[in-house]
Amino acid sequence: MNICLYAPEQEESLFIRKRAKTWQRSGLISENQFKIIEERTSSQLAETSLFFRILYFIFTWICLGATIGFVAWMLDLDNEGSIGFLFLLFSIPFYVLAEYLVRRYRVFRHGIEEALVLMSLALFCGGAVMLVLSLPGHPDDNQMMLLTASLVCLFSFWLYIRFGFLYAALISTVALGFFPFQFSLPPIWERSLLFLLLGLLFLMSLQTECDTLEDFRKKRKGIIQACLFMGLYLTVNLRIFTVAESWFDQISLHFTPYAGFPPIFYWVSYILTVLIPALGLYLGIQHRKRALINAAGIALVLSLATNKDYLGLKHYAWDPMIFGATLILAAVLIIHWLAKGEDKARCGFTTESILKPERYGLALPEIGAAVMPGVTTASTETAPVVPSPFEGGQSGGGGASRNF
Amino acid sequence: MGVLQLLRQMHAEGTLSSTQLDVLTAIHKKERFSLHYELRGLIYTGVFLIILGAGLTIRTYLTELGHLAIITTLSLGTAAALGYCFYRGQPCSRDTVPSPNIGFDYVLFLGCSLYSLDMAYIETQFHLLGDSWDGYLLVSAALFFYLAYRFDNRLVLSLALGTLAAWFGFKLNWAGFSFWDYHRLYAIAFGLLSLAAGVSLWRLGIKQHFLDIYLNFALHFLFIALVSGVFAHGLLSLYFAGLVVIGAVVIFDALQRRTFLYFLYAVLYGYVALSYLVIDTLKPAYSTGWIFAYFIVSSLVVVRLIMKISRRFKEAP
Numbered sequence: 191m192n193i194c195l196y197a198p199e200q201e202e203s204l205f206i207r208k209r210a211k212t213w214q215r216s217g218l219i220s221e222n223q224f225k226i227i228e229e230r231t232s233s234q235l236a237e238t239s240l241f242f243r244i245l246y247f248i249f250t251w252i253c254l255g256a257t258i259g260f261v262a263w264m265l266d267l268d269n270e271g272s273i274g275f276l277f278l279l280f281s282i283p284f285y286v287l288a289e290y291l292v293r294r295y296r297v298f299r300h301g302i303e304e305a306l307v308l309m310s311l312a313l314f315c316g317g318a319v320m321l322v323l324s325l326p327g328h329p330d331d332n333q334m335m336l337l338t339a340s341l342v343c344l345f346s347f348w349l350y351i352r353f354g355f356l357y358a359a360l361i362s363t364v365a366l367g368f369f370p371f372q373f374s375l376p377p378i379w380e381r382s383l384l385f386l387l388l389g390l391l392f393l394m395s396l397q398t399e400c401d402t403l404e405d406f407r408k409k410r411k412g413i414i415q416a417c418l419f420m421g422l423y424l425t426v427n428l429r430i431f432t433v434a435e436s437w438f439d440q441i442s443l444h445f446t447p448y449a450g451f452p453p454i455f456y457w458v459s460y461i462l463t464v465l466i467p468a469l470g471l472y473l474g475i476q477h478r479k480r481a482l483i484n485a486a487g488i489a490l491v492l493s494l495a496t497n498k499d500y501l502g503l504k505h506y507a508w509d510p511m512i513f514g515a516t517l518i519l520a521a522v523l524i525i526h527w528l529a530k531g532e533d534k535a536r537c538g539f540t541t542e543s544i545l546k547p548e549r550y551g552l553a554l555p556e557i558g559a560a561v562m563p564g565v566t567t568a569s570t571e572t573a574p575v576v577p578s579p580f581e582g583g584q585s586g587g588g589g590a591s592r593n594f
Numbered sequence: 595m596g597v598l599q600l601l602r603q604m605h606a607e608g609t610l611s612s613t614q615l616d617v618l619t620a621i622h623k624k625e626r627f628s629l630h631y632e633l634r635g636l637i638y639t640g641v642f643l644i645i646l647g648a649g650l651t652i653r654t655y656l657t658e659l660g661h662l663a664i665i666t667t668l669s670l671g672t673a674a675a676l677g678y679c680f681y682r683g684q685p686c687s688r689d690t691v692p693s694p695n696i697g698f699d700y701v702l703f704l705g706c707s708l709y710s711l712d713m714a715y716i717e718t719q720f721h722l723l724g725d726s727w728d729g730y731l732l733v734s735a736a737l738f739f740y741l742a743y744r745f746d747n748r749l750v751l752s753l754a755l756g757t758l759a760a761w762f763g764f765k766l767n768w769a770g771f772s773f774w775d776y777h778r779l780y781a782i783a784f785g786l787l788s789l790a791a792g793v794s795l796w797r798l799g800i801k802q803h804f805l806d807i808y809l810n811f812a813l814h815f816l817f818i819a820l821v822s823g824v825f826a827h828g829l830l831s832l833y834f835a836g837l838v839v840i841g842a843v844v845i846f847d848a849l850q851r852r853t854f855l856y857f858l859y860a861v862l863y864g865y866v867a868l869s870y871l872v873i874d875t876l877k878p879a880y881s882t883g884w885i886f887a888y889f890i891v892s893s894l895v896v897v898r899l900i901m902k903i904s905r906r907f908k909e910a911p
Contacts, residue, residue: 199595203595206596209597218614218621219614223610223614226604227604231600239854241854241855241857241858242854245861245896248862249896249897249900252889253897256889259886259889260883260886264883302897478627508650510646511644511647511651513640514641514642514644514646515644517637517640518637518640520636521633521637521640525633525696535626538620538625538626538627539629540627541633541696542630543628543630544626544630545628551809552810553748556748556807557752559703560756560759562645562707562756563710563753563756563757563759
């Protein structure tokens, strides 16, 4: 049974079109061949460009927010219960309107329906929580958090299966991640439970994959698996949230031995920070999953970055330099190794640029380059001026004084 | 119908050659899997960390290392990186020049960043240029522009424009992020200069693919300066007139060239300025309800207009 508002054939057609566009951009097919593919993959869905989608989303969101504000102002609502009720009330027509737009106009990732369902999600969950809070003798903070997380998790999961929004699946997983922290368990149990939960989802996702699955579903699953994988990694790395402080302020982490966890748990987590990225890389390479390879690569870099913190070693200012040089060296070795293979590839892996990505004006590395002058100027401006050994009479000869 | 099925069908009909079928099948089945962008990302991260580490080391161990060691190391690093680029780089061309290898662009970027760090250090420590200390930024920007065009490097062009912006007085300092009139006029001057340079070079057919970088810099500086001018001086100011003119030109050009990113910029900045003016006018005389009503009506009008434009231009995703 297909719960999704879009037929799998329609989504597959859109997937093929996107692929064909990338092939055309990369010079693998001609304009005429692209047109043939376009003709044969009519999905009957109304798509829009990324920038129009963003504009539709922003302005629909403004309109919906202002509408609620206007009604709340008209009714002069000022207590949690009534506002919560209003939120709940509005969440229904917003959701219904989103479904209507998809059914009637066949809009697909248009921004408007996305703003409607996300506003509906926020209003439904926020409204329910506010209503509960307005009740006399309402539950404690942990129970409220559990209620919020449950509602967000269920609603966003529904949005994922109904509309196919990937970010809804991500929101649902993040909300699920809050569960173990609401039972006042010891931190070791909280982490273990979360690890089990995410691990189970990751395994389930791997298990439900098969060759007959449509390409668009495979791609979607790949991204979800990568997100779950990152979640798993962030759960086991106990030093991840202090990495920026320890690298750039050179703070010694000895004052929190074992990051506040039992030593055995700490060292197991240390081993896992190496094993999990390795496993991710293995699975990604084995099944050619780009999102998983990228996630595992990032996790591996983070493991290297937190290695000193784990071992309780002192950080030095030149650590980023050595780390950067190591990354470049690793990249160069991989490039040379792959280039020496037959047809400049090994097991199909190559460093050649095959598919050109779409350009949206300014890419992230270029933004990084643009802020670089600020970084270099700041790092030297704060450097203290070294006093000359001849200044102030410090190296004066016998009998010389500062005020000679 | 799946991708492979479609490709086979096209091949059977004769609309897709056997070579194309083989290549596309191998790519789709991931028998040919490129790690190009992953490796580029790794090198870029490495370069960024090296520059960050160099800056941190200088700041922390300045007294232990001494001027000579720091300046010599940075200068040697710069010379080695730039020397490599001149040795391995392709001849200069007005069009796109492919990099000789994956790491080439980043070696040039590293060389430029080390040079920048070296110059900043020398000027901070020795004050060679005295009151005109920021002259080194102008010289650096000129050098980066030359290198960006010589080696066809978008990263270095961004660095050049960022350095030029720093010469105009813009720094990354969130604590004091405000737009005084002084800054506003400089931002407009920088924006117009970048815009003029980008458009002129594009018209001359020199590295036309660089236009987007110029436009991104120019438009953000111009729009931020003009919107902040509208905030400060209101409707009856040259800033508002400037915003209307620039916004209209950008929208017209974006739709003509189908570069919808700039359309997005113009609509968003324009809406922010207009909303500020309306709220500022409504606030003293009218209730909160009018402000909500304004947002409802205005956002619906914008959505409707975008729909019309979208349909008219049949914009493709």
